[in-house]
Amino acid sequence: MQTTQISISQPVVERYVRRLEAGDVAPPIKFDEKIVDGHHRYMVGRVVGKEPAQTPGALSPRQITKINPIQNLEIKHRDW
Structure with a gap:
């Protein structure tokens, strides 16, 4: 899997985990x-x-230069 982002926020991940555990369904990701x-x-x-389900998405020219393997995502402790 490849990504166009270089990092994710641990607090955001934790909130999503709690929401899914409470029965919420995540909106589709754009792919x-x-x-x-x-x-x-x-x-x-x-x-x-x-x-989550996937829906078609389109890369912007700005995102093309940021493609990385998902294993390279950094987990930041900062909330955003």
Whole structure:
């Protein structure tokens, strides 16, 4: 899996985990052979075993230069 983001926020991930555990369903992520939008939702889905649905998305020219393997995502402790 490839991503267009370089980091995710641990507090955001924790909030999404609590929401899914409470029965919420994550909105679909936007996907164009790479995650375009929904990086936090994708990672939370992997953690809790409920991957979100995917909907077509389009990479912007600015995002093309930021493509990385998802394994390279940094987990930041800062909330955003």
